[in-house]
Amino acid sequence: MKAFNIYLAGVGGQGIGLLSEILLRGADHAGLKVKGVDTHGLAQRGGVVVSQLRLGSRVYSPLIFQNEADLVVALEHHEALRGTNAALKDGGTLIYYNTAWQPLEVRLNLAEPVGGALISKECQKRNIREISVFKADLKDARMQNIVLLANIDKYSLIPGVKKEHYIQAMDDLLQGRLLETNIELFEKERK
Amino acid sequence: MKTLGEILLEENSFSDIVMGNTALVRAMIESHTRVVTSYPGSPTPEIAEAIKAIPKEKRPFYFEFSTNEKVATEVAYGAAVNGHLSTVFFKSVGLNVAADTFVQLSLMNIIGGMVVVLGDDPGANSSQNEQDNRHYACLSYMPVFEPASPAEVYTFYKEAANLSIEMGMPIILRLTTHVCHAKEKVKFQNWAPKTLDETPRFDVKNGPYIPIAADVFPMKRFSLQRLETMKNYADRSPLNRVVDYGNKNLGIITMGLPFLSVMDVLEKTKEKPDILKLGVVYPIPAKVIKAFLETHREVKIIEELDNFIEKEIKLLAYDNHLSTKIIGKIDIEDWIGEYTPDKVYEVLKKTWADLLPARKRLGDNIFEVPNRPAQMCPGCGHRSAFHAIKKAIKDTDITVADIGCHTLGFLPPYQVGELMMCMGASTAIGSGLSLFNDTHKVIAFLGDSTFFHAGLPGIINALFNKHNLTLILMENGTTAMTGHQDHAASGKNFNEPTDIIPLSRTLEGFGVKHIYETDTYQQSKLTEMVRKAVEINEFSVVIAKHPCMLKFSREQRRKPGYQQRKVDIDQQKCKRFYECIEEFACPTFTRTDDQRVKINPDLCIGDGSCLQTCQAQAITPPQIR
Numbered sequence: 001m002k003a004f005n006i007y008l009a010g011v012g013g014q015g016i017g018l019l020s021e022i023l024l025r026g027a028d029h030a031g032l033k034v035k036g037v038d039t040h041g042l043a044q045r046g047g048v049v050v051s052q053l054r055l056g057s058r059v060y061s062p063l064i065f066q067n068e069a070d071l072v073v074a075l076e077h078h079e080a081l082r083g084t085n086a087a088l089k090d091g092g093t094l095i096y097y098n099t100a101w102q103p104l105e106v107r108l109n110l111a112e113p114v115g116g117a118l119i120s121k122e123c124q125k126r127n128i129r130e131i132s133v134f135k136a137d138l139k140d141a142r143m144q145n146i147v148l149l150a151n152i153d154k155y156s157l158i159p160g161v162k163k164e165h166y167i168q169a170m171d172d173l174l175q176g177r178l179l180e181t182n183i184e185l186f187e188k189e190r191k
Numbered sequence: 192m193k194t195l196g197e198i199l200l201e202e203n204s205f206s207d208i209v210m211g212n213t214a215l216v217r218a219m220i221e222s223h224t225r226v227v228t229s230y231p232g233s234p235t236p237e238i239a240e241a242i243k244a245i246p247k248e249k250r251p252f253y254f255e256f257s258t259n260e261k262v263a264t265e266v267a268y269g270a271a272v273n274g275h276l277s278t279v280f281f282k283s284v285g286l287n288v289a290a291d292t293f294v295q296l297s298l299m300n301i302i303g304g305m306v307v308v309l310g311d312d313p314g315a316n317s318s319q320n321e322q323d324n325r326h327y328a329c330l331s332y333m334p335v336f337e338p339a340s341p342a343e344v345y346t347f348y349k350e351a352a353n354l355s356i357e358m359g360m361p362i363i364l365r366l367t368t369h370v371c372h373a374k375e376k377v378k379f380q381n382w383a384p385k386t387l388d389e390t391p392r393f394d395v396k397n398g399p400y401i402p403i404a405a406d407v408f409p410m411k412r413f414s415l416q417r418l419e420t421m422k423n424y425a426d427r428s429p430l431n432r433v434v435d436y437g438n439k440n441l442g443i444i445t446m447g448l449p450f451l452s453v454m455d456v457l458e459k460t461k462e463k464p465d466i467l468k469l470g471v472v473y474p475i476p477a478k479v480i481k482a483f484l485e486t487h488r489e490v491k492i493i494e495e496l497d498n499f500i501e502k503e504i505k506l507l508a509y510d511n512h513l514s515t516k517i518i519g520k521i522d523i524e525d526w527i528g529e530y531t532p533d534k535v536y537e538v539l540k541k542t543w544a545d546l547l548p549a550r551k552r553l554g555d556n557i558f559e560v561p562n563r564p565a566q567m568c569p570g571c572g573h574r575s576a577f578h579a580i581k582k583a584i585k586d587t588d589i590t591v592a593d594i595g596c597h598t599l600g601f602l603p604p605y606q607v608g609e610l611m612m613c614m615g616a617s618t619a620i621g622s623g624l625s626l627f628n629d630t631h632k633v634i635a636f637l638g639d640s641t642f643f644h645a646g647l648p649g650i651i652n653a654l655f656n657k658h659n660l661t662l663i664l665m666e667n668g669t670t671a672m673t674g675h676q677d678h679a680a681s682g683k684n685f686n687e688p689t690d691i692i693p694l695s696r697t698l699e700g701f702g703v704k705h706i707y708e709t710d711t712y713q714q715s716k717l718t719e720m721v722r723k724a725v726e727i728n729e730f731s732v733v734i735a736k737h738p739c740m741l742k743f744s745r746e747q748r749r750k751p752g753y754q755q756r757k758v759d760i761d762q763q764k765c766k767r768f769y770e771c772i773e774e775f776a777c778p779t780f781t782r783t784d785d786q787r788v789k790i791n792p793d794l795c796i797g798d799g800s801c802l803q804t805c806q807a808q809a810i811t812p813p814q815i816r
Binding site (some may be wrong): 064089 | 192193198208234235237316317355369372373374375376447448450451452454455458531532533536550551553556557558560561562563564565566567568595599602603604672737741769772773776778780782786791793794
C-alpha cells in the first residue's frame with residue numbers, strides 16, 4: 001500500500017489525543033501498518049497541538065514531509081488553515097470542526113481572524129477538498145472530536161479503515177458510560 | 192478495554208501499539224529493574240504516567256519523583272551499589288543538574304547495574320536549548336545506546352540493563368523527543384514476576400567508592416579499562432546494523448530518529464546509498480565503521496545536533512590511512528534543529544544534489560495564520576497574579592522569570608519576566624542585577640516545584656549576602672507544566688501522602704523578615720503587597736498562591752453530578768474598555784467582527800477571576816448555562 005499520511009491539528013485541550021489514538025488503533029484493526037506521534041509538554045497549554053499518523057508498509061519516520069499529508073483533520077478554523085498550509089498536499093482533503101479558538105494576536109486585535117470563507121478560498125487555490133463539520137446541540141465541547149471521527153468514517157476518508165475498526169479502537173480506549181455516549185454519537189453522526 | 196497497567200503486566204508475549212516511553216516501562220519490568228527515579232521534564236513524564244497506570248501494590252519496582260535530577264541520580268546510584276538494578280530518567284537539561292554526581296558514576300563498581308535514560312530534545316520542543324548530551328558520555332567515560340523507535344527503545348533498554356549488570360557500569364540510553372513520543376506496534380516477550388533478593392549487598396570490598404587522594408587514579412584507570420572493553424562490545428553489538436543496497440559508491444552513517452528520516456528520503460530516490468545505522472554511538476564500533484568506510488567511496492554522516500560521531504570517524508579514518516571521502520556537517524544550519532525527513536532531505540541535497548528529485552514548494556501567496564503561543568489556561572492563578580503585579584511595578588523595574596508555567600508571563604500582554612535561564616536561577620540572577628543598582632528594582636519569580644528543585648541556594652544566598660530584591664513565589668501546589676506531578680509542598684508523593692513542607696515556614700526558618708502571602712484571585716490585595724514588598728530595601732518575598740486550575744477543574748469534572756458554570760458578558764453594560772480581553776487576556780474572551788467581546792463557552796471554566804477586571808461590571812458571575 002502506498003503511504004497514507006494524516007495530520008491532525010488543534011489547540012491544547014480540544015481532545016486531539018483521543019481522536020488520534022482512535023484513528024491509529026482503527027488503522028491497526030484494519031490490518032494496516034501504522035506509526036504516529038503527538039505533541040506533548042509545554043505546547044499543550046493553549047498552544048498548537050499536532051498529531052501525525054502514517055499508514056503503509058514502507059513508512060519509517062512518524063513525521064510527515066511538508067505538504068505530503070493526504071488528509072488534514074483540524075479542530076478549529078485557525079489550525080485548519082495552518083495545518084493545510086504546513087502539511088496538506090495539493091488536491092488533498094481537509095476536514096475541520098467549524099468553530100474558532102482565537103489565537104492571542106486576534107484577541108489583542110493585532111491580527112485578522114481566520115474564518116470559514118478564508119479557508120474555502122485558500123482550499124480552492126490548491127484544489128483541496130474541504131469538509132466542514134458542526135453539531136449545534138452538542139452537550140460537551142470535548143466530544144467535537146467524535147463528531148469529526150464520525151464524518152471521517154461517513155466520507156470514508158481513510159482508505160481501508162471502516163466503521164467496525166473505529167468502534168474496536170474506541171473499545172480499546174474507553175469504557176462504561178463514556179464509551180456508550182461516544183459510540184452513540186459516532187453512530188448518529190456518521191449517517 | 193484493558194488498562195495500560197494490565198497491558199504492562201501481561202505475562203504472556205503480546206503485541207500492542209505503544210509510545211516509546213511506554214515501551215521503556217515494559218522493558219524495565221522484563222529486566223526486573225528494582226528502583227526507578229526521576230524529576231519530571233519533557234519528553235519523559237509519560238514514562239512515569241505509564242508507571243502510575245500500574246497500581247502501587249502490583250508495581251514490580253520502586254519509583255519516586257525526587258526533588259531534582261541530581262537527587263534522583265543519587266537515589267538510583269545508592270540503590271544500585273546495594274545490588275538493585277536501577278534506572279534514572281530525566282530531560283536533556285536535567286543532566287546539567289545531575290552532572291556533579293553523574294560524571295563520577297563510571298568510576299564506581301555499580302554491582303546492581305544502572306541505566307541512565309536521557310530525553311534529549313533536538314528541535315527544543317520544550318526546552319531552553321537543544322544540547323547534545325552525547326558530549327557528557329565522552330566526558331564521563333560512559334557508553335551510549337541510541338534507539339530510533341519504540342520497538343528499539345524496548346530492546347535497547349533490555350540490552351543496556353543486562354550489560355550494565357554484567358559490567359557493573361552505568362550505561363546511557365539516549366532517547367529524543369520524537370522517539371519518546373512515537374507510537375507503533377511493538378512485540379513484547381513474556382515475563383514472569385519473581386521475588387527479588389532484598390539482601391543489602393553494599394560492601395566496601397566491591398569499591399573503592401571514595402574517589403579522593405590515592406584512589407583517584409586507579410579509579411580512573413578502572414573506568415577507562417571498562418570503556419576499552421565496551422569498544423569490543425560495540426563492534427559485536429546486535430544494536431548496530433547495515434541496510435545493504437549493494438551500493439559500492441555511496442554510503443551513509445546515521446543513528447536514532449534521523450535513520451528513519453533517511454529511510455523516508457531514500458524512498459524518493461532511484462539510487463540508494465548503503466546505510467550503517469549505529470545503535471551504540473559511544474564508544475563507536477570502530478571495526479564495523481572501518482569496514483563500512485573501506486567498502487564505499489563516499490560516506491555521508493547524518494547526525495542530529497553536533498558533529499560528535501563525525502569527529503570520531505574522521506579520527507578513525509586518519510589513523511587507518513583510509514582514503515574514503517567522509518562528508519560531515521557542511522554549514523551551521525546542519526547543527527540546528529531536529530533531523531526530520533524534511534531536514535534530512537535538505538542535508539542530503541547539499542551533499543549529493545543529483546541523488547534527490549526536486550520537491551514542489553508552496554508559492555508565496557499563502558495566508559499567514561496568526562501565531563498561537565502556549566498560554567496560561569482559563570482560570571490560571573498566574574494570570575490573576577501577573578495582572579495584579581503589573582499594576583504594582585514600574586517600567587524601569589527588572590523582572591526575572593524562572594522555569595514553569597509562569598514563564599509564560601513574558602508574553603504579551605503581561606510581559607513580566609525579561610530574563611530567564613534555567614531551573615531555580617531567578618533569585619541569584621536577580622541578586623546580581625541588584626548590585627550597584629539603586630534605581631531599578633529587581634523582582635524575581637519562582638514556581639513552587641522549582642523552589643525545592645534548585646531555588647533554595649539562591650534564596651539562602653540572597654539572605655546570607657544581604658541582597659536587595661523581591662522574590663515572588665508562584666505557588667500552584669503542583670509541578671504543572673510537565674503534567675501535575677506532586678512536589679514536597681503538595682501533601683503527597685508519587686506513592687503515598689506525606690507531610691507538606693510549607694513554603695512560608697521554610698522561608699521563616701531561613702530568616703526571611705518580610706513575607707507576604709495571598710491568593711492571587713485577590714488581585715488588589717496582591718497589587719498592594721507587591722508594592723510594599725518592593726519598597727523594602729532588603730530581601731522580601733511575596734507568596735502568590737492559587738491551585739492549578741487545569742488540575743482542579745479536571746478533578747471537579749470527575750465528581751458525580753458536577754455541572755459546569757460559565758461567566759457571560761452583558762452586552763448592555765459592556766463599555767468596551769477591553770481590559771478583560773486585552774490586559775487580563777483570558778483565552779475565553781473572544782473578539783467578534785463588530786469588535787464586541789464574547790465568551791467562548793468551550794473554554795470558560797467558570798472560575799470568575801475575570802469579574803474584577805471589568806470596571807463596567809459587565810461580566811456576569813458564573814452560572815450554569
